[in-house]
Amino acid sequence: MIEFQDVSYGYGGRELLTEMSLSLPPGSFHFLTGPSGAGKTTFLKLCYRELQASAGRVTLFGQNTREMGRDEVAQLRRRIGVVHQDCQFLDHLSLAENVALPLTVADRPRMDQDLADLLAWVGLSDQARSLPRELSGGERQRAALARAVIMSPEVILADEPTGNVDWDMSLRLLQLLIELNRMGKTVVIATHDLHLIRQSKAQVQARVLRISNRRIQQAGVDL
Numbered sequence: 655m656i657e658f659q660d661v662s663y664g665y666g667g668r669e670l671l672t673e674m675s676l677s678l679p680p681g682s683f684h685f686l687t688g689p690s691g692a693g694k695t696t697f698l699k700l701c702y703r704e705l706q707a708s709a710g711r712v713t714l715f716g717q718n719t720r721e722m723g724r725d726e727v728a729q730l731r732r733r734i735g736v737v738h739q740d741c742q743f744l745d746h747l748s749l750a751e752n753v754a755l756p757l758t759v760a761d762r763p764r765m766d767q768d769l770a771d772l773l774a775w776v777g778l779s780d781q782a783r784s785l786p787r788e789l790s791g792g793e794r795q796r797a798a799l800a801r802a803v804i805m806s807p808e809v810i811l812a813d814e815p816t817g818n819v820d821w822d823m824s825l826r827l828l829q830l831l832i833e834l835n836r837m838g839k840t841v842v843i844a845t846h847d848l849h850l851i852r853q854s855k856a857q858v859q860a861r862v863l864r865i866s867n868r869r870i871q872q873a874g875v876d877l
């Protein structure tokens with residue numbers, strides 16, 4: 655589903671990630687760890703073709719990303735839901751409108767019942783009409799997750815989805831991501847939180863990728 659072959663990437667001529675080769679099969683569940691600044695967000699950006707590899711080949715859904723035109727990239731993005739680290743929303747739109755925004759942008763009809771079901775799933779039915787500034791950190795994170803999955807993507811990439819929330823909320827978010835995986839979605843979660851990774855082990859067959867010294871490796875199970 656997502657394949658990297660000898661992929662390198664750098665900013666401003668300085669190499670950050672070197673010769674990464676890996677394959678994320680459909681339906682897999684991966685954590686991505688590594689120190690701050692190691693390149694986790696950069697790696698995720700390569701996975702949804704926000705960035706292009708400086709060298710090597712990234713293949714998404716069987717297609718070489720280097721050969722994709724603008725329309726193909728747009729189609730690709732609909733198959734990948736991204737929960738961004740900073741979860742930004744449009745301030746003047748309600749939570750429900752923000753969550754439904756990808757449908758509007760893609761010119762797809764908005765099914766009110768589906769939206770209501772999605773908000774109920776993330777526990778935000780009561781906040782549907784709230785403005786983003788009225789939401790707590792945990793509510794924002796759950797809204798960002800709902801927005802990432804509203805197009806029914808096959809892959810979910812979550813960048814520190816439990817940053818700035820307490821442990822109970824982290825577990826709740828993890829639970830939602832595990833549920834998505836049980837529905838067959840491929841999930842990648844970038845996180846610093848090793849407790850969260852340990853916590854997941856009883857429930858999901860998670861693999862751990864670690865970026866260290868510019869390289870990505872499968873980490874051992876005993877974190």
Ligand SMILES: Nc1ncnc2c1ncn2[C@@H]1O[C@H](COP(=O)(O)OP(=O)(O)OP(=O)(O)O)[C@@H](O)[C@H]1O
Pocket residue numbers: 665666670688689690691692693694695696697
């Ligand atoms: N657009 C950019 N231009 C130049 N350098 C960048 C850019 N984006 C990121 N970097 C640098 O690349 C390095 C990796 O950044 P990245 O955000 O991928 O790391 P990260 O592992 O996700 O970090 P964190 O855990 O702190 O979020 C950092 O040193 C960062 O300053």
